[in-house]
Amino acid sequence: MRTAAAALAALALGVVVPSRAAQPQDYCVQFSRALPGVSVAQCQAQMLAPGGGRSVKGLPLLVRRVPAQASAGGKPVRILLLGGIHGDEPTSSAIIFRWMANMQTPAARQFSWSIAPLLNPDGMLARTPARVNAHGVDLNRNFPTPDWQRETSRYWTVTTGRDPRRFPGKAPLSEPESRWVNEEIRRFQPQLIISVHAPYGLLDFDGPAPAPTRFGRLRYDPIGVYPGSLGNYGGSERKIPVVTIELPHAQEMPSEAEVDRIWRDMLAWIGKNVLGQKLAAISIR
Numbered sequence: 001m002r003t004a005a006a007a008l009a010a011l012a013l014g015v016v017v018p019s020r021a022a023q024p025q026d027y028c029v030q031f032s033r034a035l036p037g038v039s040v041a042q043c044q045a046q047m048l049a050p051g052g053g054r055s056v057k058g059l060p061l062l063v064r065r066v067p068a069q070a071s072a073g074g075k076p077v078r079i080l081l082l083g084g085i086h087g088d089e090p091t092s093s094a095i096i097f098r099w100m101a102n103m104q105t106p107a108a109r110q111f112s113w114s115i116a117p118l119l120n121p122d123g124m125l126a127r128t129p130a131r132v133n134a135h136g137v138d139l140n141r142n143f144p145t146p147d148w149q150r151e152t153s154r155y156w157t158v159t160t161g162r163d164p165r166r167f168p169g170k171a172p173l174s175e176p177e178s179r180w181v182n183e184e185i186r187r188f189q190p191q192l193i194i195s196v197h198a199p200y201g202l203l204d205f206d207g208p209a210p211a212p213t214r215f216g217r218l219r220y221d222p223i224g225v226y227p228g229s230l231g232n233y234g235g236s237e238r239k240i241p242v243v244t245i246e247l248p249h250a251q252e253m254p255s256e257a258e259v260d261r262i263w264r265d266m267l268a269w270i271g272k273n274v275l276g277q278k279l280a281a282i283s284i285r
Contacts (some may be wrong), residue, residue, distance in 0.1 A: 035094040053180030056134035080190035087123020141168035143229035151227035201248035208234020218263035
C-alpha cells in the first residue's frame with residue numbers, strides 16, 4: 001500500500017500511481033490520454049511487462065522483448081528501442097506503439113528487440129508534461145560520459161544559462177530511469193540503440209557503423225555531442241551505434257504513411273549497415 005506522502009506527491013505531480021498490485025495493462029488508460037493516436041486497446045495489445053525498473057514516483061518502466069525468429073544465419077542483432085525519455089515529447093512514445101504493431105513481420109523478426117516506449121512516465125503523465133523527471137533532472141544529460149561533473153556543469157551553466165529543463169542532475173546515473181537504461185544495456189548487450197525524440201525533424205548518429213542518410217523524410221543532420229547524453233555515452237563510450245530519431249513535432253504525429261516509411265527505411269538500414277557488418281557482441285562491465 002502506498003504511503004500518504006507518496007500519494008500526496010503523486011497528486012501534486014498529476015500522476016495517478018496505481019497500487020503495487022496493478023497490472024501493466026492498467027497503465028494503458030493513462031498512456032492513451034497522453035499519447036497522440038494511441039488507444040487503450042492498441043496499448044494493451046502490445047503486452048508490455050515490467051522491465052525491472054521504476055520511475056521516481058514508482059511507476060514501472062514497461063518493456064516488450066521480442067526475440068528473433070530462429071534461423072541458420074547466426075546470432076541476430078540485438079536492438080534497444082527507446083522513447084519518451086523527455087516527458088514533453090509524446091510523439092516519441094506514440095510512434096513506438098505504432099511500430100510495435102509490426103513486430104511480428106519477417107523484416108522485424110530477423111532482429112532481437114528490447115523496447116521501452118516510455119522511459120519518463122512521471123514527466124509525460126504529469127498534469128503539465130515535463131521534459132525532466134520527477135526530480136527535475138534531464139535524463140538525457142544524466143549518463144556517465146567523460147569528465148561528467150565538469151562538462152555537464154559547464155554545459156548547464158554556460159550553454160543553457162541554468163535552464164531547469166536541462167539540469168543534468170548532481171551525479172551521473174543519479175536517477176532510477178537512467179540507471180535502468182544503463183542496466184538494460186548491460187543485460188541485453190545491444191548492438192544498436194535507437195532513441196526517439198522530437199521536435200527537430202532529423203536524424204543524428206553516434207558510434208561505429210555508417211550513419212543513416214534518411215528515414216522517411218528525416219535526413220541525417222548531426223546536432224552535436226552533449227555531455228551526459230545517451231548518444232554520447234552509448235556511441236562514444238560504449239562503441240554501440242546510437243541512432244537518434246528526431247520527429248518533426250512533439251505533439252503531432254507524422255502521417256501513417258510517414259510512420260511506415262521511417263520504420264521500413266530504418267529496418268533496411270539496420271539490415272545493410274549493422275547486420276551486414278556482423279558486429280560482435282559488446283561486453284559491458
